[in-house]
Amino acid sequence: MTALGRLVKTTAFKLSMITILVFIGLSLSMFLFISKNTDDLMRDQVIQTVDADVNGLTEPYAFGGITGLAQAIERRVRQPNANLYLLVDFAGNLISGNISHLPTAVLDKADGEIHVVNYQRLNERSDENARGQEKSYNAVVRVFKLPGNFRLLVGRDLEEQDRLHGLLGDALKLWLVGMVVLAAAIWFFISRRMLARMDGITKSSQQIMAGNLSRRIEVTGSGDEFDRLAISLNQMLERIEELLRGLKDVSDNIAHDLKTPLTRMRGRVEGALRDHKDEAGxxxxxxxxxxxxxxxxxxxxxxxxxxxxxxxxEGVKMENLPLSSVAEDLCELYEPVAEDQGVVFHSSIDTGTVVLGDRQLLSQAVANLIENALKYGGSIDEAKPSEVNVSLYSRDQTAVLEVADNGTGIPEDERERVCERFVRLDHSRTEPGSGLGLALIKAVAGVHHGELELASGNPGLIARLVLPLARESTSGGDDGGQRELSSAPS
Known part of the structure; x- marks a missing residue:
């Protein structure tokens, strides 16, 4: 009963009931339309048949009078599927015909108009009286008054029309019953399937709320709306898990990596208080x-x-940004810094490269790439000077800002890990820094639907910031669209 109650409360049940009611209404309307038009058509055909029969009796009556008319009626009633005929005298006595009983009011009216009446057939009257039953039929008739107060009735039985009505009614009943049964079966199976899918989503949600963040909603592979919803929810859950994992990593990294400088600061203060008595110390x-x-x-x-x-x-403000201008400004800014450090600085900037991005964030990311190259990209060969090459070009509908050095580089198995927060390789721990530069670049690339690529420069490291080109972006050709900058230690 509980399961049935849940099924009844589902949206599928309500939609099924609405659908059933709508189909019943449409079926009844269609039946009434067909029935009415069929009645009108058959009525017109019956009237035409009666009128043709009346015209056919005119000639025998004109030549033979009542006797000729009675003989013509006798011939016609003996034919299969005959029409209805009745000829009576002024007292209502039967002269000829195949009708045994008819309401007297019909004969009294005798206006020649179409009337629908109940009658009893002459050949069935005796059998019905013997069984104590009287069966009546419907007919369309015309009654005429003849000289001598005779009455002539010509009509057509409506049994075929009544039978057609019965067939249509039976068909409607079967249609409605079948439709209701089919709709109920479809509703039952669909509701059970929907409830099963919803129960799966509910169960997964409860497990996630209980702390199992790795739990995901089942995707059956059918490609229906539940699968699309499950895929969207799973993507959201993955993003939430990623953010929570990042928060946990940040907390752990803060606890471990910031403990050392805080301890060092405390030790320095204690040492100063203990050892230095003068103001200068x-x-x-x-x-x-x-x-x-x-x-x-x-x-x-x-x-x-x-x-x-x-x-x-962060309040990211996306705009069509000429990345080339950002790269040129930063190259001009860091060129003197490179000269002071004795680093050979080259740049090759495609001046027509436009991306959809935030100027402040992209400037920070490019600056971090150049600073990392200047800081950690010292040449491993003392006979060769350190070099930093900055280039901007287009590749497969993307803008690629590449910063290369000829330093020690990063081992392939460490390239993914160095993009995490507070991760620093052993050879760079002697340099000042917090290990957050590449993490910030990766975050900026993600906001712009791009990526950070790290590759080997043999020797050195090649860092690429890959961003989608803006739709209006155009790239300079070989006719001078490149701006070359270079510097060497003085």
Whole structure:
């Protein structure tokens, strides 16, 4: 009973009931339409038959009078499927015909108009009286008054029309019963299937709310609306799990990676209080502590910015942005920095590259790529100078901003891990930094529906920021669309 009650309360049941009622209404309307038009058509045919029979009796009556008329009627009633005839005298006595009983009011009217009457057949009267039953039939008749107060009735039985009505009624009943049964069966199976799918979604939701974030809604592969809903929900759940996992990783990384500088700051303060009694020593300790405090604040700001970018709450302002202008400005900005560090700096910028993006975020991402190359891309061969090459070009409907160096590079098995927060390789731990630069670049690429690619430069590292081109984007050709910049240590 509980399962039945759940089935009755489902949307499928309500839709099935509405569908059944609509089909019943349409079926009744169709039946009434067919019945009415059939009645009208058959009535017209019957009237035409009666009128033709009346015209056929005119000639025998004109030549033979009542006797000739009676003889003509006798001949006609003996034919198969004969019409109805009745000829009576002024007293109502039967002269000729095949009708045994007729209401006297019909004969009295005798106006020659069409009337629908009940009658009894002459050849069935004796058998019915013997059984104590009297069966009446319907007919369409015309009654005429003849000289000498004779009455002539000519008509046509409506049994065929009544039989057709019965057949249509039986067909309607069978149609309605079959439709209701079929609709009930379809409703039952569909409701059970819908309930099973909904129960699966409910069960999965309960497990997810209980803490099993890896649980997913079943996808049957049928491609129906439930599968589409399940796929969308699973994508949402994967995104939520990814954000929660990132939050957990950030919390763990903060607990582990920020514990060391905080401990170092505490030790420095305690040492200054213990060992330094003069103002200069205490001031120096405070300045060092202030520097590390600024680094911690920068780390927290970077974490907050990455979280906002990944969550889509950074206030991203998308516009058709000429990425070439961003790259050119940053190359001009970092060219003197490279010269001061003794790094050979080259750039090759396609001036027609346009993407849909946020200028501030993309500028930050490109700046991080160049800074990483300058910081960690020192040449491994002392005989060769360090080089950084920045290039922007189009590839398969995407804009590729590539920054390459000739340093130690990143091992292939570490390239995915270095894009996580606070991850730093052993050879870079001596350099200042928090390990958040590539994580921020990856987050910015994700917001712009792009990706960050890391590849080997043999030697060195090639970092590519790949972004979709804007629809209005055009690329410069070989006729001078490239701007070349280079610098060498002075």
């Amino acid at each position: 205490l001031r120096g300790a405070l300045e060092e502590t202030l520097v590390e405090t600024d680094e911690l604040i920068n780390t927290f700001n970077a974490l907050l910015r990455i979280a906002r970018v990944e969550a889509g709450s």
